Amino acid sequence: MANATSSSNTGLGYEDLPRLMTLMTGDEKHSFSATSTLDVLWVLYSQVLNIDPDHPDDPARDRFLLSKGHGPMAYYAVLAARGFIPVDALPTFAQYDSILGKHPDSILVPGVEIGSGSLGHGLPIATGMANGLKARGSDSQVFCLVGDAESDEGSGFEAIAMAARLKLGGLTAIVIDNKSDQNGWPGGISSRFAVEGWSTSDVDGRDHGAIHEALVTPHSDRPHVVVASVESK
């Protein structure tokens, strides 16, 4: 499997992502949601995930789950830049025959692990996947990106509680905090994970170096959360 830190064969880089995103129109409602995830997604796909666009189903790959399926334009732009989907697909965004909808579909898009859009589904699935990989003795890592408002969902808290008890060190949650949650998080979002036994990191969601360091921080047999703060919605 190719190391994802090597250059993809598209020749596209971070600086191309804004242009790629403009190829997708019609979901301006979720533009804040899309741009909030852009830097974390780029660091994941360019420096962290052990994945290969030519073998998106390799059992030894790392898994990335975009639980917060809203605003997937950034996700699609990164997938195109990394060679998972053709750039030509981007202008078809949300059209009837397109593989790219306003919420991603794992059956349609190569390299997408789950279809998402209904909030609160990703982290429970990621927890089961991390447990399954652990049961098989796999070293593959599972990363799951959720939104701060999505973190209101009770299903997410169910997963947060169990992941630590199961000592799922192969699981990393990433919370993009753009202050979408209307009621706030007394004590901070990461404290909700820490109290359940997770390892935590709080970073600037636009600082690639800080994001990378947080994502590769060793956390032994504890699941890890990276809370990446970006500008408020």
Added chain:
Amino acid sequence: MRERFTAVTAELLDSDPNVALVLADIGVAQFRDTGVIDRSPGRVVNVGIREQLLIGFAAGMAKEGFKPIAHSYAPFLVERPWEQIRLDFGHQGVSGILVSIGATYDEADWGRTHQAPEDVQLLAMLPDWRIHVPGHPDEVEAQLRAAVTDDANVYIRLSTQTNESAYLTGGPGFSTIRTGSGDAPTVVAVGPMLDVVTRATADLDVTLLYANTIRPFDSETLRAVMQVPEVVLVEPYLEGTSTAEVSGLLQAVPHRVLSLGTSRKENRHYGTPSEHFAAHGLDESGIRNSITEFTAQRIPA
């Protein structure tokens, strides 16, 4: 049925490293007694009273190549996490096995929160689910063993209500219990309803079919045995759950369908399953009266 489910699941976990069991506290004590929890590290997980996670977690295990069996009481296994079932299994393209206890009024004395007459109709709304309503522990065993090798999503609905004998057809099709005369209506008894329907129709001229798998609906057998386009469904859960299947089969001809099951109206009582089934007209006399009346209403040719 529950004891057989526990024993067979433990055996499957021991023999197949791809089988997993996800519990939400319910059933933990029974499985602990088998020793299989200790023998299957990572493959038997109790997520606690977290039913949304129960389904999402099981789907995650399925995505990693396991055949997960998720188990709890019917209202908490099917009703509460229904969206997780719809999306985390169906939409993600993975499959698992749901096994419930507490069918319909099995736990009538625990009140409405533990009564589950709607589960089959909820799952029947989803595409390609195999829905088993066994009437005997032997049928549970056969269905469970088949389910672990099945690519489809499977629901097995355990009940404390059972028939005297098992009907093992080697497949999901309906069984013909008896054949009536040339103008006899066809009665389809589902799962644990067979014995009471058999008694209720003992001296009535009917063709009697038995169904312990209700989805996919075995239209082929029904069509083959049907003498006249008159069908009586007797289902141990919400009335009308399978009516559209029969209407679809008979859409080209004038037909009559009588759908017996539990009504939508809440029967705000405790007591026993028998008392509740009687209240819904699903005891022997109620079924007999309904079928007799249905037959008498026949429009003369």
